[in-house]
Amino acid sequence: MRAVEERARGLEEQVRRLTAERDAIASTVPSGVLDLFHRVARSRGGVAVAPAQDGMCQVCHVKLRLQFYADLKRNEEIVQCPACNRILYYEAPPPTVSAEP
Numbered sequence: 001m002r003a004v005e006e007r008a009r010g011l012e013e014q015v016r017r018l019t020a021e022r023d024a025i026a027s028t029v030p031s032g033v034l035d036l037f038h039r040v041a042r043s044r045g046g047v048a049v050a051p052a053q054d055g056m057c058q059v060c061h062v063k064l065r066l067q068f069y070a071d072l073k074r075n076e077e078i079v080q081c082p083a084c085n086r087i088l089y090y091e092a093p094p095p096t097v098s099a100e101p
């Protein structure tokens with residue numbers, strides 16, 4: 001029983017630490033963006049962001065317009081998926097390993 005109580009205390013401490021970390025990070029995000037994040041998260045089961053790769057939203061798999069995707073790849077602005085509304089970010093594809101000897 002003592003081990004369980006110690007484990008619970010450890011986890012509570014972890015929650016306190018992570019909550020403080022999360023609040024510190026959230027305080028650096030512009031409030032309009034934070035509001036958008038919470039709005040999208042509420043309507044999308046808690047997942048407000050989605051990677052974009054190969055010209056597609058990787059969550060709902062809608063194909064993105066060419067210019068939209070080109071702009072998105074710069075990761076300079078907050079853009080939302082036209083289909084699922086999640087906040088998109090560009091994720092470069094993993095480097096391909098050459099089969100050449």
Ligand SMILES: [Zn+2]
Binds near residue numbers: 057058059062081086
């Ligand atoms: Zn989407």
